[in-house]
Amino acid sequence: MVLQIVRASIKPEQRAHWLEVMRGNAARTRAEEGCEGYQFAEDVEEPDTFVIVEHWADLDAVYRHFRNQFEALMAALGDVFAAPPEVWIHDLASTMSLDEVLAKAGLSR
Numbered sequence: 001m002v003l004q005i006v007r008a009s010i011k012p013e014q015r016a017h018w019l020e021v022m023r024g025n026a027a028r029t030r031a032e033e034g035c036e037g038y039q040f041a042e043d044v045e046e047p048d049t050f051v052i053v054e055h056w057a058d059l060d061a062v063y064r065h066f067r068n069q070f071e072a073l074m075a076a077l078g079d080v081f082a083a084p085p086e087v088w089i090h091d092l093a094s095t096m097s098l099d100e101v102l103a104k105a106g107l108s109r
Contacts (some may be wrong), residue, residue, distance in 0.1 A: 004053070
C-alpha cells in the first residue's frame with residue numbers, strides 16, 4: 001500500500017475555486033485504477049489549510065496518477081496556494097488495525 005498525504009494552504013479569496021477544482025479532482029482520482037481511497041478535509045485548527053490522504057495499491061498506480069493528472073491539476077488550480085504544498089508519499093510495508101496496535105501495547109478498547 002502507498003499512502004500519499006498532501007497539506008495545502010490556500011489563499012482565502014481562492015477558496016471557492018479551490019473547492020470546485022478539488023471536488024472534480026477527487027472524483028477523477030477515486031475512479032483511477034489502483035486508487036483505494038481519497039479523503040479531503042480542512043484542518044480545523046488552520047482555516048484555508050487542507051489535508052488530502054490518498055491510498056494507492058502500489059507505486060505504479062501513483063506514477064500513473066501523476067502522469068494522468070498532475071499537469072492539468074496544477075494548471076486548473078492556478079494561483080490558489082498561499083505557500084507551496086507539502087507532499088509525502090509513503091510506501092508501506094505493513095498496516096495494522098487499531099485493535100492490533102492496542103493488543104500489542106497490552107491494551108483493549
